[in-house]
Amino acid sequence: MPELPEVENTKRYLIESGIVGLQFESVWTDSPTKWMGITEEAFLSVFRDAKVVMVERVAKYLVIQTENGDFLLHLGMTGWLRIQNVDNPAHKFARHVFHFNDSRELRFMDSRKFGKIIYGEPPKVSVLCDPLAEGFALEDLGLSVLSRKRSIKSILMDQSLIPGLGNLYTDESLFQAGINPFTPIYKLSVGQLDLLTEKIKTSLIRSLDEYDLVRGVDDSEPYFSMTPWDIQRKENDPCSKCGALMQFSRINARGTYYCLECQPM
DNA sequence: AGTACGTCCTGATCGC
DNA sequence: TGCGATCAGGACGTAC
Numbered sequence: 001m002p003e004l005p006e007v008e009n010t011k012r013y014l015i016e017s018g019i020v021g022l023q024f025e026s027v028w029t030d031s032p033t034k035w036m037g038i039t040e041e042a043f044l045s046v047f048r049d050a051k052v053v054m055v056e057r058v059a060k061y062l063v064i065q066t067e068n069g070d071f072l073l074h075l076g077m078t079g080w081l082r083i084q085n086v087d088n089p090a091h092k093f094a095r096h097v098f099h100f101n102d103s104r105e106l107r108f109m110d111s112r113k114f115g116k117i118i119y120g121e122p123p124k125v126s127v128l129c130d131p132l133a134e135g136f137a138l139e140d141l142g143l144s145v146l147s148r149k150r151s152i153k154s155i156l157m158d159q160s161l162i163p164g165l166g167n168l169y170t171d172e173s174l175f176q177a178g179i180n181p182f183t184p185i186y187k188l189s190v191g192q193l194d195l196l197t198e199k200i201k202t203s204l205i206r207s208l209d210e211y212d213l214v215r216g217v218d219d220s221e222p223y224f225s226m227t228p229w230d231i232q233r234k235e236n237d238p239c240s241k242c243g244a245l246m247q248f249s250r251i252n253a254r255g256t257y258y259c260l261e262c263q264p265m
Numbered sequence: 266a267g268t269a270c271g272t273c274c275t276g277a278t279c280g281c
Numbered sequence: 282t283g284c285g286a287t288c289a290g291g292a293c294g295t296a297c
Contacts, residue, residue, distance in 0.1 A: 001290070033273090060291080077290055078276085093276090113274050114291065123292095150268075159292070167290070253270075254290065 002075040003166035004060060004131060005204050009211035009223060010081055011057045014106075016216060017083040022100040023051050024066070029096045031113050038071070038119035046119070047071070049101075059130070059163035061123050072123070076114025080222035082107045091220075109222070126163045131200050132208070138162075138193045138200075146185055152196075153181035153251045165200065167254045168229070169207075173200040175231040180263040181256050182249070233257050 002010070024047045027040050038046070050068035057063065062073040062081075073081070078093075086103050096108040096117060108115060127142070129135050139146070145161060156162055156170045165173075174181050176199035179192060188196070211223055230240055235248035239259040249256050 003291095031274095074291080076292085077274090111274090111276055112289085116292090148267080154268085157291090252268095255288090 001077045001166065001168070002060065002079060003169050004164035005169075005207040005211060006223070007057055007060045007062060007075060007164070008132060008208055009215060010075070011055050011062055012212075013215055014055045014062070014081065014083065019052050019083060019106065020054060021051055022102065022104065022106075024048055024098060025101040026099045027097065028099070031095045031110075034095070034110075034113060034116050036116050036118040037121060038117070043071075043117075043119070059123060059126065059159060060166070061118070072116075072118040073108065074116045074118065076110060076112065076116065078112045079108060079110040079115035082109070082219055084219070124160055126160055128162050130163055131165060132204055136197065136201065138197045139190065146188075146193075148186060149184045151181060151251055152179060152183050152185050152188060153254075153256060155185050156200075157252060157254065167256075168233075169200070169203055171233070171257055172203045172229055172231050175258065175263060176203060178262050180260075180265050181251055181258050182265065231257060231259075 024044075027043055029035065029040050032040065035043070047066055047068055050066040052064060052066050054065045055062060056065065060074060062075075063070050064073060075081075083104055083106055086099070086105055090097070090107065091109050093109040093111045094107050095110045095113060095115070098106040100106070127145070128140055141161060145155065148155070153170055153174060156165050156173070157167065171181065173196060177192065177196040179188070179196060214223060232238065232240055232246045234246065235257070236245045238244070239246055239262060242259065242261045244259055244261040247258050247260055249258075
């Protein structure tokens with residue numbers, strides 16, 4: 001599912017596909033409830049004839065900047081975007097289509113309909129800088145967060161604290177760092193926080209590098225299925241490092257996999 | 266204030 | 282083989 005590398009990849013895809021300069025003409029949706037702060041009709045009254053100026057990413061949000069202001073796209077769990085010609089058959093999960101004035105369309109596919117189109121309220125900006133940015137460091141969360149009893153996994157997935165990490169990259173980073181996901185954050189040493197910071201960066205960048213190689217090769221399906229995980233995401237499968245059986249629990253109702261040998265309590 | 270949990274949503278998978 | 286039940290979870294709202 002889309003997390004930070006997937007959204008960043010989508011941003012790069014949109015720019016490479018030439019979205020900048022395209023001009024909105026009309027819009028179609030089959031999920032009106034997924035429009036936050038704006039209806040399709042209101043969207044057209046604001047963005048009709050507006051040219052796309054740039055696409056940015058804020059956490060897991062895509063910011064579509066136009067001459068007439070910005071709106072946001074969130075891919076939710078199963079969302080993916082393509083810029084395709086009108087003649088190109090629509091995917092069965094196409095939920096929203098933004099038609100441009102030159103026979104191209106921005107198509108928003110989303111089987112589970114968790115994705116959103118947002119106008120007005122920007123997402124809450126979290127405390128830390130983006131994990132893909134150079135200066136990212138968990139230590140910068142500050143004592144008020146680092147002294148909490150809350151589990152490190154729960155902290156890492158909290159979008160109001162850290163922008164953009166989701167369930168899968170959190171599990172992978174904790175696995176790479178050898179840290180048990182249940183560990184209260186206050187019990188982590190400075191060294192462990194540094195290590196975890198590095199593992200978060202490397203797991204994100206590794207996927208992004210993979211995406212850079214395949215982006216644009218096959219537009220028919222989303223890219224996020226081929227992410228190279230080291231962690232085994234199946235209970236009782238052998239750990240890829242030590243062979244012990246993988247454990248499964250739920251943290252914040254999210255499926256959590258870990259190895260008790262490599263990530264002791 | 267911090268934390269936990271219900272809600273949305275439907276394709277894929279599981280189990281009888 | 283078929284069909285109903287269950288599972289998956291990002292972000293937000295509500296509740297404790």
